[in-house]
Amino acid sequence: MKRIDAIIRPSRLTFVREALEELGYGGITVSEVKGHGKQRGVTEQWRGREYKVEYLSKAWILVVVNDADLTKVVDAIADNARTGEIGDGKIFVSDVLDVIRVRTNERGPAAV
Amino acid sequence: MKRIDAIIRPSRLTFVREALEELGYGGITVSEVKGHGKQRGVTEQWRGREYKVEYLSKAWILVVVNDADLTKVVDAIADNARTGEIGDGKIFVSDVLDVIRVRTNERGPAAV
Amino acid sequence: MKRIDAIIRPSRLTFVREALEELGYGGITVSEVKGHGKQRGVTEQWRGREYKVEYLSKAWILVVVNDADLTKVVDAIADNARTGEIGDGKIFVSDVLDVIRVRTNERGPAAV
Amino acid sequence: MSQWIRRGRLHRPLGVLGGFLLAMALFSSAMAQEPTTDETVADLVAALDSAWLLIAGFLVFFMQAGFAMLTAGFVRAKNTANILMKNMIDACVGGLAFWAVGWGLAYGASDSSSGFIGMGNFFLNDFEDYAGWFFQFAFAAAAATIVAGSLAERLKFSAYLIYTVVITAVIYPIVVHWAWDANGWLTAFKEDPADLVMANGYVDFAGSGVVHMVGGFAGLVGAIFLGPRKGKFGPGKRVNAIPGHNIAIGSLGMFILWFGWYGFNPGSTLALTGGGAALAAKVAVTTTLAATSGGVAAVLASKLITGRYDPGLTINGVLGGLVGITAGCATVDPWAAVVIGGIGALVMYGGVVLLDRVGIDDPVGAFPVHGCAGAWGVIAVGLFSTEAGMAAAGYAEPSKYGLLVGGGAEQLVMQFLGLGSIMAWVVVTAGILFAAIKYTIGMRVPEQEEDRGLDLMEHGLDSYPDFGPTGPGIFSAANGN
């Protein structure tokens, strides 16, 4: 089983989710995070004085999949998150030793 | 050392935390996330028009434990997070190579 | 490639980010989380009645680096996050199998 | 008189006085019907008194916004829209109910000889005292709104719709009839002093008892029938605090209420002429001093008792001071207003502690503020009212006045009679009302709805969808950023 952590633009989230759903991977966990990469923050101002906000809003996606599905899912995420502009984000893949479905206490690949 | 990422119902969080504390595992990091799984979102409305909110609030728990404690902790989480209804969430276990306690710079299992 | 998850004090975040930037590691993802460790929560009150807030605000940092940079980055985080008081947090290191840069679809160490 | 008015529409640049003179000239020549000085003076008196009622009524109406912000700030984010809806609909349903029935039972012309209930002028029939109706409507809406706070975060909207009609149409108006209609059995406004039930009759200048106690006790009864919010009382004797979600709008609500109170109390002179203005000015001062003293008492008490300056208690303390002075604002001296306000806040504080102890859950403290401090206000009239104050406020037997300032116990006994009657009436009728609702359509939302928040289930809404933790935030399709 593999864990996919993707950091993408919030505005691409809907497309990514819909693509995953079409592939049949409904299970997904998301959160808002702040990112700082090649793309830099924005300048805001308060009562005339500027200040730098170093981070931009990004959506973090966590999807755990079985090994066989890894490539398909990673590609679906990457393709739907891509705009080609700086700030598109990154996808990190790592290993998962076990998965437990809380409701049923199933374990392993069946629980994914 | 193992890392446990659990996605559970927010309303079960208190019970899970108390269970872990009884087991003696005080260290825990939590955050609010949005989840989308078998359990689907809710329909809201604004000025008479309905719209779908695809995600539900979930609590994400991160607990890093030594290998020996893994089963106990996973079971405690699963048992206390379970309601039996759709939407109870999942637990993901993966490997951790190193842990550093920032305050003391201790490393490895002692730092967990 | 390695993944570094650090849970630190929010007030140290600026220093950590600046230190990483000096080292040349601009890519970083952060989020606000709640933590519960040795350092316990605070007591608040509402209309005269006290209640316990069990969690404190912490900043979660995710940095993925190539293996060669691991020590440098971990040390930079630890050194800049440290105050010596209870509540300084922890750093978790784990393995990453693959990294994909969404914009370019680059994979592996080059994408980090 | 229509020709006088039309003048107003002629927006010619004459200057006000010039315009008036020209217009007078114009019309007098055109119509040969110039009003005499005495007619003009009578018109002025009527106009000024009427305007006072209207303006005061506007301020009292604005208290709806205050209640809305206060209660919304004191509940959790997930129930914000629900409590706001209840406040909005209170004013709406209450207005219609008071139009159709309420006024008629309070001040209806064909009074029953018993002094128990008015009858007539339903739907504003055969009726022209619009300013009076408007002012009283605003009071009725306030009484109904108070209740919503006690029942917040768990009451079904349908149950709410029913009780709010009954309170504004029946329960509250009958108390008004007793206390404020010239035919009411408790009233202090008998044409013939010999008809007074005792002493000056029940003295409650602006309604510590008539309005606030009614709302506060109805809320208490409702809260008992409804039961506490899930999680409010833990296992054993543990009492959990459930903090309000937005102290900023909560404070705003307090300030708006205080502002509106300047319509509530000074406006209750009902006239400016004939000494009304001087009385209203005094009332503005006593109202101010009681509010300030209530705030100070609460903040110091909270610091002494809890070690911190507690904002929720301070807000409620100001309101406790205001509720406390409402009955006696016209008849007590300024120094007494300071005392009454301070004690009002402490009584409120005591009420908060008491409810926790007996296991009743009143999320915004409506009973401590309106019920407890309201009762205190009614009693305070019998303790602090001065002879001169009674006379200046127009009460017929000023020789009976406050016990502590040398006026004997008779007025105090009268106040307890009024207090007891109102309390009994409200507890019994509200008890029947809430029991009837509870055992028919039910009062309480399902547990799952309470967990998830009433906003979503009853109103399909997230009150703050762009902020965590309750809403879609950046995850909404339409948010496209």
Place this chain on the structure above:
Amino acid sequence: MSQWIRRGRLHRPLGVLGGFLLAMALFSSAMAQEPTTDETVADLVAALDSAWLLIAGFLVFFMQAGFAMLTAGFVRAKNTANILMKNMIDACVGGLAFWAVGWGLAYGASDSSSGFIGMGNFFLNDFEDYAGWFFQFAFAAAAATIVAGSLAERLKFSAYLIYTVVITAVIYPIVVHWAWDANGWLTAFKEDPADLVMANGYVDFAGSGVVHMVGGFAGLVGAIFLGPRKGKFGPGKRVNAIPGHNIAIGSLGMFILWFGWYGFNPGSTLALTGGGAALAAKVAVTTTLAATSGGVAAVLASKLITGRYDPGLTINGVLGGLVGITAGCATVDPWAAVVIGGIGALVMYGGVVLLDRVGIDDPVGAFPVHGCAGAWGVIAVGLFSTEAGMAAAGYAEPSKYGLLVGGGAEQLVMQFLGLGSIMAWVVVTAGILFAAIKYTIGMRVPEQEEDRGLDLMEHGLDSYPDFGPTGPGIFSAANGN
């Protein structure tokens, strides 16, 4: 008269009445120039009428706060500061434009004989009716502010600055001239009834048409030129909801508007003396009943149609009721106000559905509320106005009144004439205005700015920087925690 005033400054502790008498004595001896009773009475009349205009004007001005909170609550968090800025600057730019030009075109002294446009008193030149100007300024600012809601979340600030000047300086004042100046061609205030265009002339007591329809239709035209927000209309016929970010301040806005309406409608008697007070009191009652009935109609309709008690529609329903009664508030009976308010809310609801169907995006529902319910209000005058109401409000031909209460169709036809004229004028002029802006400097912010929010791009601001998801929160350097 200056000696009278100086007295006021002598803050000696004399009591008001005592002070007055002493002062009178002082000055009369010092100046040997005591005013006669008749002079004092004339001064009183002028003072009271003027004060009424001022106080009512204060309340109408305060509606700016209501519009600000309402519209801010109904947009997304990322556009909060932008819509607030538009509301603030409306009042500011509108005030200066109305001072420089607007008043002159509306009520300027040297009237064109055509009745189409006023001329004169620009920059308040040769002019002394300050109370009148102030009251009218507050109305002009309201008309301009309504527009901002329809164009929210995508309009460039520079485009906004231009249109708001034109509306307050030209488009709105000319309608005022037609309908409310004694020389206007539509007006009901002709000195000689024979000059009336038809029946009583166009009857619009407080401006359902003159103010609300102008704002609502200008907003509609603007929204058409501007196009919908990104994401509002999906592929195919799909309509997305874009929920407002803060229902608490949205409700507050509604309450403030309702409160301000008590200046808007009752204040439109323009005087208290000569029967104005009684009329104002009646207007306060009809206004109240229409608002309450609008709220109830909307909440019930939303429950029936959507299954839930919809807060957004309830808020707009109250406002629809208020807008609906604004034209007829002085001439219809209370029961009719209940009907008009309820229908006003339903008309508003219909407008919301209609806009969605035809693909026009009006984020806060300004057109449904002000345009649709405003038009309904104008028509309702011709349906429900009573003969006694027409007479009491000072209209010259009370024999022509509401169709449904037996007054024949003539006034109704007149109302349609007024309605059509205003609508045509606004649609044409606003069309030219927005077209001119669109094809020169452009109306719409770039797509990327719309995505990211106008707050950041136009104002460099995050409206809620300490909360997610739009701001730095704990990640700001200066936050140091």
Place this chain on the structure above:
Amino acid sequence: MSQWIRRGRLHRPLGVLGGFLLAMALFSSAMAQEPTTDETVADLVAALDSAWLLIAGFLVFFMQAGFAMLTAGFVRAKNTANILMKNMIDACVGGLAFWAVGWGLAYGASDSSSGFIGMGNFFLNDFEDYAGWFFQFAFAAAAATIVAGSLAERLKFSAYLIYTVVITAVIYPIVVHWAWDANGWLTAFKEDPADLVMANGYVDFAGSGVVHMVGGFAGLVGAIFLGPRKGKFGPGKRVNAIPGHNIAIGSLGMFILWFGWYGFNPGSTLALTGGGAALAAKVAVTTTLAATSGGVAAVLASKLITGRYDPGLTINGVLGGLVGITAGCATVDPWAAVVIGGIGALVMYGGVVLLDRVGIDDPVGAFPVHGCAGAWGVIAVGLFSTEAGMAAAGYAEPSKYGLLVGGGAEQLVMQFLGLGSIMAWVVVTAGILFAAIKYTIGMRVPEQEEDRGLDLMEHGLDSYPDFGPTGPGIFSAANGN
């Protein structure tokens, strides 16, 4: 007169005028004591003037809500409850202090011959001008509240409690005595013009100097003693911006303040009769124009200088315009109000830049708004007041008027004298006050408390517990969802 009032309570459906006539008849026959026309007229004059003071005072009081929302919106979320508490307690403690001591020093009957300080009527003893007291109380509370903004986010609550008593009890009242009491040495209200210190005396109609400068300069002195917030000034010459957490309530605060200003300035005629109404109307217009012009000047200046339309500066710009016109609102022409308001906003802007440059931290800009624009307002009187304006406002030497409109320099010199005196007094007394606090109980919260937020440490509260990042959000036990 009590019989007149009781009538008001007889809520019989007679219609207002009918009721009045009937009541008059009733009482006259019953009591054989009908007031003469002259008595009725005198009563009307007193009632109207008194009502004006009350209503204006209500509006001024409501400015407390404006200050609360403005300052709360301009600080960080973690200090919201703290600044709100300071605003609430200001009104409370200030009210008691002004009751006990303040009024007595300002207007107390037994004046010292020096004109420096009043004496008497402490605790409202031997005193009946309740309307006057109430109006002045509202001003005193405003002066105290201004200070809180400058000291936000780092001042200990106990230190705050002490200074607010001293300001409302002593520092502010003595300035009032100088400038507004008939015996004050600076006053323009001498009975005998020969007693005036110079020209018309110090002309400050509604208090640009007396109220705003006092608050603004006391805040400045406090901010210097207190030092900047942690993180405000970076290493070297770096100045950090610390954005306010809620621009929506900040804007609301501005609107409420503007609304309240219509009590502050027009209410300062202190009477409606004897020409007061016409003067009040003019004041409403100049106040409006200055506010609008201030807003426009600020938004354009910010666009020119920073490239963006800055909301924070716009809000402060409107306020700068209002503060600027406050002294001269009665004596300058409308066009001059436009100029004064615009410059007031620019002066405010300059003040913001200046404070940053010299390293003083004033989180909400209280000194730029109230101190700088206040001083400008005092000076503007000597530049723009017209002869007719001076006369109409009742000043005794209208031949001395504004330098730029041909009145010579004498009044301007007088204004500088007033300005300098007030400034010197405030700087010295506030300096002593804050030094005394600093070196005894201390002014500043511990660094850790400043980091974590004053809400938690002083008040045990999270102002927004259901939203990140400061609160428990979904993690609270009682939240059970």
